[in-house]
Amino acid sequence: MSVILILIALVLLIAGAWAGLSVLVLAPLLAALAAFASGMPVLAGYTQVFMAAAGGFVVAFFPLFLLGALFGKVMEASGAAERLAQAIAAAVGPANAMLAVVLACAVLTYGGVSLFVVAFAAWPLARALFAQTGLPARLIPATIALGAFTFTMTALPGTPSIQNAIPMATFGTTPFAAPGLGVIAGAVMLALGLGWLRYRARALAGEAPPEAPDGPPRDRPLPLWVALVPIASVGIGTLAMGVLVLPALETGYLALPLYGATDLSRVGGLWSVIAALGVALALALALSRPPRLMAVLNEGAESALLPLFNTASLVGFGAVIASLPGFEMLRASLDGLSGGNVVVAAALSSGALAGITGSASGGMSIALDVLGPSLVAQATAQAVDPALLHRVVAVATGGLDTLPHNGAVITLLGICGMTHRQAYADIFMVAVLGPTLACALIMALGIAFGSF
Template sequence: MEVLIILLALGLLMYGAYKGISVIILAPLCAMLAVILVAPYNTLPFFSEIFMSRMGDFIKQYFPIFILGAIFGKLIELSGISQIISKSIVRLIGEKRSILAIVLLCVILVYSGVSSFVVVFAVYPFAVALFKASEIPKRLIPATVVLGAFGFAVNSLPGSPQIQNVIPTSFFGTDIYAAPILGILNSLGILTLGVIYLQSRANKAKKSGEGFFSKLNEEQISETHEIISKMQKEKDQKDKLYRIFIAFIPLLLVAISNKLFTTYLPTWYPNGFDFASIGLNAYGQLNIYDVVGTWSVILALAIGIFATILFNPKGILSELKTGINQSIRGSLLAVTNTAAEFGFGGVIAALPGFTIVTAGIAQVFSNPLINSAVTTTTLAGMTGSAAGGLGITLGALSDTYIAMANQANIPMEVMHRIISMSSGALDTLPHNGGVITILAITGLTHKQSYKDIFGITLIMTTVCFIIIVIYLITGWV
């Protein structure tokens, strides 16, 4: 009965998210419903001391990353950097390789610290122009963006400043460069298979006579024509070579400074920070390895923001107030959504049924890597959120996985990378917020485009488990 109650709560959360109901409302309601069905007397204590505490802990830890990432992405757009980089990649890759060009554009922006959701807005107009020039059906744009913006750059590439790669650092004492070989192999596998899959779908459509506008309704065609017209005007504007080089500097600064801070912050605080040494005994001792991942990303994004403003101060300052307000509103929604799912996970983990579920998974999958990957990707899929799945899994089971990994002589860096990668495997199910956002921005429907998004989802899931096998055979980290 206890297990059925947990499945009911997760099912309601998944269904409500798919229907577009805010997770901020859904998560506490579904969590408290589960508590009421198990032990009504515990409802208010669980809400105050578990749900709200877990939600608050998440916001305390990751709030600055969401805010700074959103601001950085908006400034990249206002400064014209995203347009310059987009046109540069297209010229380098060629218009005939439209799918690869859009995927790489997404990867560069995501790896540079721009939020995946912001990347979708920035990349979409370029995808429309390129796919139209190549006569690739528009319905393939969402899957292409999913591959680049949600596929591997957020959680596989070592050094990615995205939240999916940062969350495990505070649980395992690792940094965002954990297990670089496994991360790179996973990225190459997903990139290669994903592009091959999408290109085969494009080739099949071309053979059947399907063009860019095929299977679109009149409203979708009209909206697309407006974007193509605007992009054609911008295409005629040539950027000088030195300006192209300078445009990449803010992105490079984020990546380089991120690595430097990750390396040197522990040397600046070799023994952590003891608040008692300055008379603040109540705050205890700070372990630097619990915060080095978040501190490094925060400082790197701050440097990137400053460099972006210097790139085009005139263009940015005229719209700075409006742009920052917009980005902050979006980031507040994102961080609160994820924090609510984190709180939901804390409540579910405290229920008796969760122990039964985890024990069952442990019996079927005794290896800690496979166990953690199955648990994380299942919960990410059910909640429709990679960060949400991570939050539930690590919030409830991190100590268990650390003990299992130590017993099996598996480095924490490997646990970090596998759990981070698996969070982005099944999270792109139909109710996922990113999928819904992409379809809304592109003006397409699940019926038109989700089949190929699911194809990419299967590739991401399959490659993740192949990487586990590679590690078990080779021991590569």
């Protein structure tokens, strides 16, 4: 019965999100209903389980959401994001409009710009290119999703995304964990996604394109190098902090209870991304000098809150679900499917929780909080490189997370003026099916050849 309650809660969460109800309302309400039906004290479940998990996520990852949003807002307000997108579109040519949008989104997200900000920044470019080439308007959300929600979010080594940062504390890894497998997974996602979009463009030939945007072009665009330098600094800074700067510092004080009785291997990856985003933000401010600086910073800080609390709310929902008796049954079933292989177990458990919560970072946080020590112990016993688990968990959660109740999907559809019925099927193909197949491939390669 408890398993049925979990499935009902998930279906209601998806249905409510499909109808447009905020997950800030849906998640605690459905968690309370599931807790009540399972015999858990509702108020205790809310304050001690839901809020503890949601608050823990905010405490752990608020700096990344804040710095990412500030950086993205500065890039947007200064025109740097638009300049990069235009340069990429010009380089690949108007005949490759979908590829141009995908690459523009990929460069921005891999450079540290929040995918929510990228969705806003890419919409004007996509609308103009699709209008010029007569491509169907309904493919714009899937095109943006392919560039922003898939390979740059979970697969490519060094990406500063929150999804690539969360596994570092559990596995003691860096943002560059299993780089070869990450590149393979990213290439598969990109190839499958572009193949589907091109097939759909042919199938929908003759369907109405979007209306061309109004307004004069931006005067005196930024030099391209001004837009490129802050983006490039994120990857370079992350690598330099992890390889050169942090290992040279004396960090023995981290063993003190005041600092969580930890060590550099557990926090170094997160510190590297925080420092790199801080440097990138400073460079963007110094080079691009956006107008209305105080307003831009205020808007950027505020724009971090909704995605942060949407995700935290889904983390809280998932934590309540994970505390119910039915979840242990589901977990046991997944363990049975894994055949005792820690790589398969990590992928199944984290992917399932990402689907339940509708959030890659949320599902990953719960899975690693609950199962992390067990996975590390199994990896040690089976001589599995933790870097392999890092990459597999990241890619696994970047598939089923993009179900209809995903906050980024809801935001993207709203930006593009589309409904789930119009555009979600194509989002599913490029951001759920493609990443899931890529995950299966790198799991097989990792089991056969190890991490590389």
